[in-house]
Amino acid sequence: MVAAGEWRDYGISSLRDLAVFSVFRRTAEHPLYRIEKRPKLRQRQGQYSVVGMDGHILKRGADLKTVLRVLERKLIRSVE
Numbered sequence: 001m002v003a004a005g006e007w008r009d010y011g012i013s014s015l016r017d018l019a020v021f022s023v024f025r026r027t028a029e030h031p032l033y034r035i036e037k038r039p040k041l042r043q044r045q046g047q048y049s050v051v052g053m054d055g056h057i058l059k060r061g062a063d064l065k066t067v068l069r070v071l072e073r074k075l076i077r078s079v080e
Helices: 064-075
Strands: 009-014 019-024 033-037 048-052 057-061
Touching (some): 048 064, 057 064
Antiparallel strands (some): 009 019
16 A cells, blocks of 8 residues: 555554554544554454544454455555
């Protein structure tokens, strides 16, 4: 996504109970997406989640690869 020019910047944050990978279109903006890992949720909804710009959880699960598929669907565009 970075090579395609869709994402321009990213940030990584590691807190006590949370790790976050944030994706930005521009450095000064709010993140487009946040990929979060919350180990405490491992036995419940799943420890990985993709959160949109508005704060809504787009996908949550136990497997990172499965959770990241939501981003692939967002990047599919029709070719004319």
